[in-house]
Amino acid sequence: MATDVRLLRQDEWNTWYDNLLRAFGGVDESPEERGLWNQLSEYDRFLGAWDGEDCIGTAGAFSFRLTVPGGASVRAAGITGVSVAATHRRRGVLTSMMRRQLDDIRSWGEPLAVLTASEPVIYGRFGYGIGTLHVNAEIDSHRVQLSVPPGTDDVRLRYAAPADVLDVCEEVYARLVPGRPGMLARQPDWERLALLDPQREREGASPLQCVVAERDGETVGYTRFRVKPDWHQSSANGTVIVQDLEGLDAAACAALWRFVLDIDLTSRVIAHGRPMDDAWQYQVSDIRRCGIQTKDSLHVRLVDVGAALQARTYQAPLDVVFEVEDSFCPWNEGRWRLTGDGKGASCARTTDAVDLSLSVRELGSAYLGGISLTALAAAGRVRELRQGALAEASLAFGSAAAPWLPHGF
Numbered sequence: 001m002a003t004d005v006r007l008l009r010q011d012e013w014n015t016w017y018d019n020l021l022r023a024f025g026g027v028d029e030s031p032e033e034r035g036l037w038n039q040l041s042e043y044d045r046f047l048g049a050w051d052g053e054d055c056i057g058t059a060g061a062f063s064f065r066l067t068v069p070g071g072a073s074v075r076a077a078g079i080t081g082v083s084v085a086a087t088h089r090r091r092g093v094l095t096s097m098m099r100r101q102l103d104d105i106r107s108w109g110e111p112l113a114v115l116t117a118s119e120p121v122i123y124g125r126f127g128y129g130i131g132t133l134h135v136n137a138e139i140d141s142h143r144v145q146l147s148v149p150p151g152t153d154d155v156r157l158r159y160a161a162p163a164d165v166l167d168v169c170e171e172v173y174a175r176l177v178p179g180r181p182g183m184l185a186r187q188p189d190w191e192r193l194a195l196l197d198p199q200r201e202r203e204g205a206s207p208l209q210c211v212v213a214e215r216d217g218e219t220v221g222y223t224r225f226r227v228k229p230d231w232h233q234s235s236a237n238g239t240v241i242v243q244d245l246e247g248l249d250a251a252a253c254a255a256l257w258r259f260v261l262d263i264d265l266t267s268r269v270i271a272h273g274r275p276m277d278d279a280w281q282y283q284v285s286d287i288r289r290c291g292i293q294t295k296d297s298l299h300v301r302l303v304d305v306g307a308a309l310q311a312r313t314y315q316a317p318l319d320v321v322f323e324v325e326d327s328f329c330p331w332n333e334g335r336w337r338l339t340g341d342g343k344g345a346s347c348a349r350t351t352d353a354v355d356l357s358l359s360v361r362e363l364g365s366a367y368l369g370g371i372s373l374t375a376l377a378a379a380g381r382v383r384e385l386r387q388g389a390l391a392e393a394s395l396a397f398g399s400a401a402a403p404w405l406p407h408g409f
């Protein structure tokens with residue numbers, strides 16, 4: 001079969017998108033949702049695979065900026081919309097698209113590629129490693145109390161229509177981005193995604209609601225959520241489904257968490273995709289009643305090992321030589337000396353003796369500071385060739401704030 005992988009043309013978008021939706025089950029989207037994704041598509045970075053006239057593969061790469069440890073905002077391709085028609089699966093179409101895409105990303109000078117995976121098994125072979133985890137919580141709010149920090153009672157909460165306060169919520173979001181690796185600087189129109197309120201996702205819940213947190217007239221946080229009433233049992237047992245909850249400080253966050261946990265006629269709070277170090281976990285009276293699970297979130301690929309490793313800073317001084325294996329992007333293969341500290345880093349080719357041997361996938365996992373090199377070594381995926389190098393690198397690669405991707409793409 002001759003498959004043609006090429007840039008998507010604007011007049012092909014509807015066909016391309018129908019193929020993508022079908023690969024995910026074929027459920028329709030509202031015109032508003034579809035229109036927004038159309039608008040966000042970047043034609044010079046989106047690929048289609050064609051078998052004659054038929055679109056049989058899709059893949060895109062948004063032009064993101066990703067916060068890395070130290071706070072720099074680094075160019076990163078946000079891989080999206082990957083699909084292959086079920087009629088053409090397991091014949092190498094995805095592999096051809098990944099080949100073209102990673103070559104393109106390299107030619108654009110972007111050191112990183114990131115994605116969220118429908119199935120984590122797909123992307124390791126292309127050099128992606130799990131770089132962030134997140135928490136999914138289902139909290140029994142009748143059994144869990146929150147002990148809040150000083151200042152929480154000074155935070156004023158008020159309801160507002162989500163669209164009416166979008167600008168102030170975005171200001172809060174923008175202030176949080178540099179402080180947490182894994183967050184994405186907002187690109188034009190991406191803020192509208194948070195307001196999409198598809199009927200199919202409500203499953204009996206209310207339209208999106210919003211509460212902003214204010215102090216001295218300034219917005220210091222917000223939450224967007226839905227409420228799903230449940231009158232079927234002897235008492236009301238509704239559920240609060242949190243979409244976003246962000247605060248600029250501990251008191252603002254605590255006020256918002258206390259609010260969602262205390263809404264009358266509800267007994268459960270579902271909050272998925274939360275940071276691993278979300279503070280409420282250390283404020284609740286009974287963590288076992290919070291139904292906590294962890295899940296892989298952002299998968300990270302170092303497209304240019306040298307540029308990526310020197311774009312971040314390191315928690316402790318380090319000077320290590322890595323031997324990197326990268327069969328899919330062989331330009332990364334070989335020895336790299338990384339020296340750095342909390343102020344900056346440099347990473348260059350070397351012929352010096354190797355300290356640590358690993359594949360580019362492990363570097364992707366460790367890159368944002370969420371998965372430790374020590375843990376990867378314990379799993380047999382990093383080899384230490386100079387005693388002490390593993391502890392040194394593992395400490396240096398860490399991050400004070402757990403890396404977190406706040407939304408999918």
Ligand SMILES: CC(=O)SCCNC(=O)CCNC(=O)[C@H](O)C(C)(C)COP(=O)(O)OP(=O)(O)OC[C@H]1O[C@@H](n2cnc3c(N)ncnc32)[C@H](O)[C@@H]1OP(=O)(O)O
Pocket residue numbers: 023024079080081082083084085088089090091092093094095096115116117118119121122125
């Ligand atoms: C970032 C995102 O957009 S994530 C979304 C990914 N898309 C989806 O999940 C939609 C539904 N699935 C699909 O569209 C397709 O099955 C895809 C895109 C996952 C795979 O496309 P294919 O063209 O079949 O992949 P391809 O033939 O290139 O496979 C390459 C290798 O990966 C393996 N592979 C691919 N998909 C899977 C999978 N879902 N599970 C296990 N192995 C897989 C293949 O077996 C093959 O292995 P091999 O090299 O050892 O033989």
